[in-house]
Amino acid sequence: MSGKQIATIIKPDAHGLERAVARLEQGGLVAVPTETVYGLAARADNAAAVAGIYRAKGRPDFNPLITHIHSLAQAEHYAVLDERAHLLAEHFWPGPLTMVLPRREGAGLAPAVMAGLPTIALRMPRHRVMRALLKSVPFPLAAPSANRSGGVSPTSVDHVANSLGNAVDIILDGGSCEAGLESTIVALRPEGEWSLLRPGPLDRAQLANLLGRAEMTDKRGIEAPGQLASHYAPGKPVRLNATHAKDNEVMIGFGPIPGRWSLSEEGDLMEAAFRLYDCLHLAAAAEESAIAIAPLPEIGIGQAINDRLRRAAA
Numbered sequence: 001m002s003g004k005q006i007a008t009i010i011k012p013d014a015h016g017l018e019r020a021v022a023r024l025e026q027g028g029l030v031a032v033p034t035e036t037v038y039g040l041a042a043r044a045d046n047a048a049a050v051a052g053i054y055r056a057k058g059r060p061d062f063n064p065l066i067t068h069i070h071s072l073a074q075a076e077h078y079a080v081l082d083e084r085a086h087l088l089a090e091h092f093w094p095g096p097l098t099m100v101l102p103r104r105e106g107a108g109l110a111p112a113v114m115a116g117l118p119t120i121a122l123r124m125p126r127h128r129v130m131r132a133l134l135k136s137v138p139f140p141l142a143a144p145s146a147n148r149s150g151g152v153s154p155t156s157v158d159h160v161a162n163s164l165g166n167a168v169d170i171i172l173d174g175g176s177c178e179a180g181l182e183s184t185i186v187a188l189r190p191e192g193e194w195s196l197l198r199p200g201p202l203d204r205a206q207l208a209n210l211l212g213r214a215e216m217t218d219k220r221g222i223e224a225p226g227q228l229a230s231h232y233a234p235g236k237p238v239r240l241n242a243t244h245a246k247d248n249e250v251m252i253g254f255g256p257i258p259g260r261w262s263l264s265e266e267g268d269l270m271e272a273a274f275r276l277y278d279c280l281h282l283a284a285a286a287e288e289s290a291i292a293i294a295p296l297p298e299i300g301i302g303q304a305i306n307d308r309l310r311r312a313a314a
């Protein structure tokens, strides 16, 4: 006997939210749906709670977490927001955008959240359930994607339960995540410079339009430490830009290229983002020993999908 309970899956009605809030207050772990992927949430002001996240995911301690907040005032308490940050917040918060900003000393977060960096990653999510939780607690929530470190991100309760079912106390059931890909991460640097640390539902062009200048190309600054070459790994070899499956492969199609599952038969990239992780989870569980995936155009959210696929194949 491992002694560890299996997670309780609960409906996010008023009673379910109350139970989740109680667990969070006690320093427990709660898996929560967001508009991007499911997050593994814990109170960000408590070192033991945050340590629980790293332990549950098997996450290396140099990889910082995103701090989730529900208001601009709360954001200002933890980070320094300049004019650009306010402009981005006005347009994209609440929503799938994470900003890496200079952090304020002594704001009361567990140091492990930032993993020793002078910056903090902040996101104001849009999903009803995550927002309800954030508004019910007096602390922000640290929440990485609710999967074992390096694995495929979860977009459904089943994905979370299969990956972290015996490491998390409660899973709030919010159905499938709307966007299906993790938030776009932008780092706002001094002197108006910025860089895209992780492509996502919002693309580079949308950011460049608002920020009024192109991304800095000389990236001497820190990259998102979690953007390691191999990530989102389904546990078997992945071959990209395939048109047919070989003998040992299961095929994931797109547009005119068929497969056992298709990311989108219509060739719709939003649908492909929504379906991507579910297809990878299905292919990971299939009997074939390898996965082949059709090419997707490098346009809009296609850039973020291809970024994830390259890492899944690395």
Ligand code: TXA
Pocket (backbone or CB within 6 Å): 034, 036, 037, 038, 039, 040, 063, 064, 065, 066, 098, 100, 114, 117, 119, 120, 121, 123, 125, 143, 144, 145, 146, 181, 182, 183, 185, 197, 222, 223, 224, 225, 226, 227
């Ligand atoms: O959509 C999302 O962002 C989801 C949901 C749950 O909000 N969360 C998520 O968290 O994807 P995670 O931990 O899987 O990815 C967070 C990324 C990591 O690559 C981490 O290295 C980076 O954010 N990060 C966090 N703080 C950072 C910082 N101060 N500077 C640079 N990168 C940072």
Ligand code: MG
Pocket (backbone or CB within 6 Å): 144, 145, 153
């Ligand atoms: Mg992740």
